[in-house]
Amino acid sequence: MYMSRISRKKEHVDYALKTGQSGQTGLDDIQFVHQCVPESSLSACDLTTSVGGLSLSSPFFINAMTGGTNDTMGINDQLSVAARESGLAMAVGSQMSAIQHPEYRRTYSVVRKNNPDGIIIANLGAEASLQDAWTAIDMVGADALQIHLNVMQELIMPEGDRDFRGALERIADIAENVDIPVIVKEVGFGISRESFLKILETGVAAVDVGGSGGTNFALIENLRRSEEPLDMFRDWGLNTAQSLLEVHSVNSEVSVIASGGIRNGLDAARAIALGADAAGMAGFFLKTVTESGVDGVLDAIRQLHRQFKIVMTALGVENLTQLQKVPLVISGATYHWARLRGIDCRIYATR
């Protein structure tokens, strides 16, 4: 089990790079209504936002990926330098391996060492206990804690979990007893309205929808299986647009994060207009840091901010609160999904 958890970390990185992102996020079905007299200026765009009470200078952040091996420590090292230089928040990958094997703690804590004043997010699975949560938070001096839900990934993973009982109770225990915001996240299969309503009862501060259309863990785990392929599940889940519509259809106070296949500033702006407060990117930053290092990531972040500001300026909005209220026309398969799920797309088109 020990070696399999460690070798899995490296395999996830390698297969994530190999499989890439399908792009089937549904976000292409979301169209802004262009305004030809917006009376706006690119220089007036304010990108600040807030997630679970944490103030962020940018709606973009580096989502949870890795740590736990020497190879993956290099990725955390480089990404955390880019996070420091850009001011972006950054999540580390699941810290369970370092909880069980303290010699790997440095592969996560490097992120705090490189970035003493930045916003760092710890990460654990829903099997974690309150004691695990305290250890993970302490390991990186975390400002928030992500708890990931990855039932489908585990079921396809050859050595994965098969029993998912008690997750909501453990999450509620952690949310009540840690003094930083807790974020529940999916890893690429999305969050439905029904699941969101259950998660809300745990008292967490934020939810990251982690929809399909980006890094695909059904595909990745299937590649790691040597027998009994389960490739029929490659399209399982709610995509990012569907998940955002589902979550936004519930009246709640929790912050919403969009992730799953966000590729550029336009995707992120569409996600914010669908009600998200921030946009997480994992696969995109993994590819960028692997191909072009810290400078490449910093360059990509500058481009993301510019693309996002172009949308804001063309629509005549100056901040994210205004962007969350612009009209949107929802078409195609996303419209079909929303209609059948009782979500009224006219509200978005006429607001």
Ligand SMILES: Cc1cc2nc3c(=O)[nH]c(=O)nc-3n(C[C@H](O)[C@H](O)[C@H](O)COP(=O)(O)O)c2cc1C
């Ligand atoms: C190599 C790799 C490892 C990942 N490991 C974790 C993890 O340990 N914990 C977690 O919550 N999410 C993990 N994720 C999922 C991402 O945080 C994200 O939810 C998912 O990849 C979808 O976003 P993307 O399309 O931008 O990659 C991982 C993603 C990648 C690419």
